Amino acid sequence: MKKTVEILKGDTPGTEWRLTVLSFEGTDQSAPTAYLQAALHGNELPGVVALHRLVPMLEAAERDGRLLGRVTIVPQANPIATGQHLFHEHLARFSFTTRTNFNRDFPLLSSTDTSGLPGDDAPIAAEKRLKARLLKLSLGHDLILDLHCDDEGPSYLYVARQLWPHLQDLAAALGSQAILLWDDTSDGAFEEAAWSPHKHRSPDDPAWRRLAVTTVEFRGQSDVTPELADADAAGLYRFLVARGTVRDETQPPLGPWSGPVTPLDHVEMIRAPVGGALLFHVGPGDHVEAGQTLVTILTAPGEAGGETVVTAPQAGLVLTRRRQRLTRTGEDLLKILGSAPSATARPGSLES
């Protein structure tokens, strides 16, 4: 394994960020190559700890001559977000400088040629130069996994519709509990930028068959434990073996995957009609019926009529739940996987 540290110039004199890149060369030029990054949203750590546990497994494979394809790992892909704290709160979803979501507005290229992307001397904010850097590091790999997590929820995947069911093996390897399919755009998420150069390829193209591009949601923000890190590292390793990046005869073949596969417009994004303290009546994994009470919002605690009840617009499976227990009007509370289009569905990604 080789470690390199990439320097990202700061936006003000005397500042810079450092991006650690771990790379394995592999022994077989024809084997599928893999790129894995975590914590693009800097406070989403399940992927960071999973990669920490995966690297020694890859080093062992490398020592034994079993690491076939080139593997690039960026365990903490966003040093800007990792350092964004304000009064003890870690605010790592939006850039303090540009107010842009760190996982939106990536450049969408029509090929894997990244030579036209801005370099570190370009007169643009570091957040944009970081996005260009991550694309330069990742494009050209066959398997590109961007490891995120939700507020509270199970392990699940976002997948471009054209890549399903091609990515069933990934879902089986990781033990994913659900698949969310997106169609035209995810608002320039890293995943869309990684998929963009390939989306016009035919599934008959052998290069297409090697591809895997996805956003992995490794459960919730607080699901950071030694046991889950080991389990997720094992899942990632199983996938690399299944695709032939790593050879390991001790790994049993992957079984079939079954679970809900839901287009984004069938996801009920339950939003707060009013602000207040949240009393959730349901949580991830619960099946709910249409009209069932989901959450009580206390708008005027202690007063008669001081609460608002939010009910399910359709039957479905509660996938995720908000972590903070105070909401403002209009904020996201729950994702429910419905079987029919949501009346409030909107184009693009589910969340801002």
Ligand SMILES: [Zn+2]
């Ligand atoms: Zn994220």
